[in-house]
Amino acid sequence: MAANSETASHNSLERIASASLSQPRQVPIAQKAIAVPQSSRSSPSIRQWPNQTRHTLPDGFEVQTLESNQDSSRWSYRSEHFDFVSDAALPDEAVEEFASLFELTHLYCSRLPFELQRFQKGKNHRAGRLKVRLMEDYSNYLREGGTPESGGIYLTEPDLILIPFEGIGLRKEDGTYQLDSTRTNQTLMHEATHMMMRGPLLKDGWFVEGAAEYVATIPKKTNTLHVDSHLDAIKSYVCDYGYQDRGGHNLGPEIEFVSLQTLMECDYPTFQEIPNGYPYALLLFHYFAHADGEADGQRLRDYAKALNQGAENGTARKILLAGRDYRTLEKLLTNSWEKDGISLTFRN
Ligand SMILES: [Zn+2]
Numbered sequence: 001m002a003a004n005s006e007t008a009s010h011n012s013l014e015r016i017a018s019a020s021l022s023q024p025r026q027v028p029i030a031q032k033a034i035a036v037p038q039s040s041r042s043s044p045s046i047r048q049w050p051n052q053t054r055h056t057l058p059d060g061f062e063v064q065t066l067e068s069n070q071d072s073s074r075w076s077y078r079s080e081h082f083d084f085v086s087d088a089a090l091p092d093e094a095v096e097e098f099a100s101l102f103e104l105t106h107l108y109c110s111r112l113p114f115e116l117q118r119f120q121k122g123k124n125h126r127a128g129r130l131k132v133r134l135m136e137d138y139s140n141y142l143r144e145g146g147t148p149e150s151g152g153i154y155l156t157e158p159d160l161i162l163i164p165f166e167g168i169g170l171r172k173e174d175g176t177y178q179l180d181s182t183r184t185n186q187t188l189m190h191e192a193t194h195m196m197m198r199g200p201l202l203k204d205g206w207f208v209e210g211a212a213e214y215v216a217t218i219p220k221k222t223n224t225l226h227v228d229s230h231l232d233a234i235k236s237y238v239c240d241y242g243y244q245d246r247g248g249h250n251l252g253p254e255i256e257f258v259s260l261q262t263l264m265e266c267d268y269p270t271f272q273e274i275p276n277g278y279p280y281a282l283l284l285f286h287y288f289a290h291a292d293g294e295a296d297g298q299r300l301r302d303y304a305k306a307l308n309q310g311a312e313n314g315t316a317r318k319i320l321l322a323g324r325d326y327r328t329l330e331k332l333l334t335n336s337w338e339k340d341g342i343s344l345t346f347r348n
Pocket of ligand 1: 190194208209212
């Protein structure tokens with residue numbers, strides 16, 4: 001039954017595209033194998049939101065080049081948890097950057113206070129490295145499952161990330177690809193988060209995309225995620241042009257929100273049609289993770305726990321509402337973000 005219910009949930013959410021290319025969500029990847037420690041999670045009963053201010057890859061982080069075949073247009077690279085296959089040769093710095101982003105996302109997600117099937121060996125755990133394809137030609141990307149205008153996509157079946165070169169700032173100069181270092185790394189971390197969360201948690205659009213945006217906005221510098229500047233990065237990404245001007249939604253400090261009932265209860269395809277649904281989801285996810293209730297993310301953890309135990313998303317959402325109506329929750333969300341300089345109003 002577990003397998004059947006999981007299949008059902010995937011059918012409703014088979015592909016998870018990143019935001020459109022017109023939205024500033026870009027990323028760099030690279031090529032190295034990384035010695036990331038196995039999940040350091042504590043037991044579920046005492047699992048807390050990751051409280052480290054920094055998450056760093058171990059010194060042994062490296063990427064191997066497995067294949068470099070001009071004739072077959074196939075280049076492959078391997079890090080600790082990922083295999084990257086590209087149909088064009090990539091510079092070492094790009095491959096190292098990409099692999100670092102994927103491994104950091106793997107590391108951070110392993111520390112999230114949710115039971116992620118990905119990290120539960122013996123329970124739908126898939127042996128072997130996770131697969132990422134880097135695609136030079138955008139039409140090939142579309143043919144293999146990418147959605148128009150997107151900068152990357154996670155396909156739950158066959159558990160694969162597709163990334164088109166143009167979505168991540170790879171540009172050809174003098175016959176070789178170079179990485180545009182002024183772009184952000186958010187697309188890769190966003191899609192990698194979906195991959196890490198594969199399973200019963202991929203149901204509500206706001207939660208699926210809010211979690212991916214949450215992880216993707218953690219600032220990264222040299223194999224380290226800097227959680228201590230995450231809140232500033234989120235505000236910059238939502239209100240302005242993003243961390244170091246690398247891309248943001250530029251909604252300004254006064255944001256008109258769709259009603260929370262619509263945002264939280266709509267199905268996944270409807271969520272994707274909501275203008276600015278991604279930054280809304282990010283602000284809501286952050287609120288539940290860090291401000292609601294005792295500011296310990298407890299309700300969000302309980303919501304995820306219910307989904308993992310097979311609850312319908314409508315049932316699980318009641319845990320988040322905790323007897324409150326949506327208007328009350330909108331006021332709490334507004335008051336919380338007001339303290340951080342963002343003014344919300346709701347279209348009800
Ligand atoms: Zn997404």
